[in-house]
Amino acid sequence: MNVSADIRALVERRQEGYSLEAPFYRSEEVFKLDMEAIFRQHWIQVATEPELPEPGDYVTVELAGESILIVRDDDMQVRAFHNVCRHRGARLCNEHKGTVGNIVCPYHSWTYNLTGELMFAEHMGEQFDRCKHSLKTVHVENLAGLIFICLAENPPTDFANLRAAMEPYLLPHDLPSCKVAAQVDIIEKGNWKLVMENNRECYHCVANHPELTISLYEYGFGYQRSDANAEGMDAFVRTCEERAKQWDEMNLPSVEIEKLSDVTGFRTQRLPLDRSGESQTLDAKVASKKLLGEFRTADLGGLSFWTQPNSWHHFMSDHIVSFSVIPLSAGETLVRTRWLVHQDAVEGVDYDVANLTAVWNATNDQDRTLVEYSQRGAGSSAYEPGPYSPFTEGLVEKFTAWYVGRLAEKIGA
Incomplete structure (x- = not known):
């Protein structure tokens, strides 16, 4: 891939253990490279299966300059297509979500079935071959209810490793049997990497x-030991050991898996929650009375799951919070948050949306402010890469190392 000498040098001189140089966050040329090397080449988490409960249900996703249509077909399979008519290129579905019987172009009514085959095209003559004008497919994978797409002609082949490792962790929460209780989209005025x-x-x-x-527990994600926090950290370690034994007896894996340097990088771990230990709510108790899957007890901690390059998720006994990050420009990023509860949970009876969403609505707004501080700071002539904490920012280093490594491979640096 052809890139400028400045961008090639920027990639080559990245310093391990330090934040990235300012152009990584602000340069439109770097953003274009990000789209080509990352978002057009890797598995990108974009949706959840409960967003498509019935045949004909669809969502659209704008990714790296492309509009992608994700739809459930009549056999209940999730499919993905370029959201472009094969006639003269009109956008087929122009809403973020909806339901269709067939996919009908709004321009000249070319009609496709839910597997993407062209079924009807009026006034095209006897020689016209419908079979050569099906919708162009996009690679799609469904990981225990989390939907990933890949725009590359040949997607990374290691998704199978992710599936094998993560299904035992995710399947007990039975995401496909959930419903979306709330979804909130926010635009952060910052680069996607800062998010x-x-x-x-x-x-x-x-x-x-x-x-x-x-x-x-802040101790769960890196902490420097001191005399002031030693007792608390020791108590946390004991709690983790005790809970891990209980979870093992329940066939709930909890041990950390860290594969963040893989092409399809990921990390997971189940950790105890503080207070009552039930859920990420303002009182740490369940937000929904209807527990997920076959769970009979609420205090199952929180299962965290990260994927490179753009998602993180929290699975609890009563609900799931799923986050997808979609870059919009060098300085703007869409953060989409979904809260999912059991499909039989009744709003106003089993759960209250305000209570369900309170923690992460507040946290997302706080994080937006912090990201925007960082984006503005990176524009200063005084900005230079600063050192990561070896105790609390190890996962940041692993993310940036993965990211720069993917760029280097793309440009042959």
């Missing part, structure tokens, strides 16, 4: 996230 870096550390949590740290 991901902020997510990959909790150095900032105690000072900035009073709602989240009601239930979240």
